[in-house]
Amino acid sequence: MATREELYLPDDCWESIFKIFLNDCDNNRCFLPSLSVVSKQFLSVTDSCKLSLTISDQTLPLLPRLFQRFTKLTSLDLTGITGDQDALLTQISCFPLQVKSLSVSSNDQWTIPANGLRIFSQKITTLTSLVCSNIFLISKPDLYLVADSFPLLEELELAIKVDSYDDSEMCGITLALPKLRKVNLSGSYHIYDSSLLHLCKNCEFLEEVVMFHCKNLTAIGIASAIRERPNLRSFSITLSEAMNIGMEMNDSLRSMKRLS
Incomplete structure (x- = not known):
């Protein structure tokens, strides 16, 4: 009869097994809580499999314990926080996390938590995805701060309702973020044809662009931008009644080799 020691599997083996289950279930982690009650070892292993955390006002007092328990978190969602996100980001930066995805919200502050993001970026340098939702206003300094x-950054979602800026500024911002693959600037009042052109021209890995309700874009400008980046997989815009969809636009769309 095999002894307990002979049947024992180390944590890294169980973690690999659990990850196979996750892949087979389309990364659905709903079964992890059930596994965690099987044994103390399974509890430890399932903790290491948890990669994302949604933080709410109710969980704020528990953050130190949560970060000590879930040491491999790569995705944080702060959009449910109604309080000071600058202070929260500063607190998070004190933990040795390898965060790759971060979602923040302006809530009643109207703009991004700039000070918190600055401190966060000084301590956590692994971020590749940033989503800023419910943003009413992003100033030019804040825009440069992000860049x-x-x-x-490979994925960026912002609402840029700023004062009008010139082409050199947009050019500089896109040059500072050469790895961008997915961009969502929906609702931005001051996105013009030249802004879109700089984005497509300077970001060679760009695959997906979302610009709903960007009223200053024209069909000719969109067509010109698409020709700069024919490997785009997805291009989503709001077509206005004033936008004349002609042959140039149709030809540009047909040139997108990977369009889905």
């Missing part, structure tokens, strides 16, 4: 603080 300068997170040079590894």
Whole structure:
């Protein structure tokens, strides 16, 4: 009869097994809580499999314990926080996390938590995805802060309702984020044809663009931008009644080799 020691599997083996289950279940982690009650070892292993955490006002007092328990978190969602997100981001930066995806919200502050993001970026340098939702206003300094603080960004979602800026500024921002693959600037009042052109021209890995309700874009400008980046997989815009969809636009769309 085999002894307990002979039947024992180390944590890394169980973690690999659990990850196979996750892959087979389309990364559905709903079964992890059930596994965690089987044994103390399974509890430890399932903790290491948890990669995302949604933080709410109710969980704030528990954050230190949560970060000590879930040491491999790569995705944080702060959009449910109604309080000071600058202070929260500062607190999070004190933990040795390898965060790759971060979602924040302006709530009643109207703009992004700039000070918190600055401190966060100084301690956590692994971020590749940033989503800023419910943003009413993003100033030019804040826009440059995002570009300068997170040079590894591959996915960016912002609402840029700023004062009008010139082409050199948009050119500089896109040059500072050369790894961008997915961009969502929906609702931005000051996105013009030239802004879209700089984005497509300077970001060679760009695959997906979402610009709903960007009223200053024209069919000719969109067509010109698409020709700069024919490997786009997806291009989503709001077509206005004033936008004349002609042959140039149709030809540009047909040139997108990977369009889905």
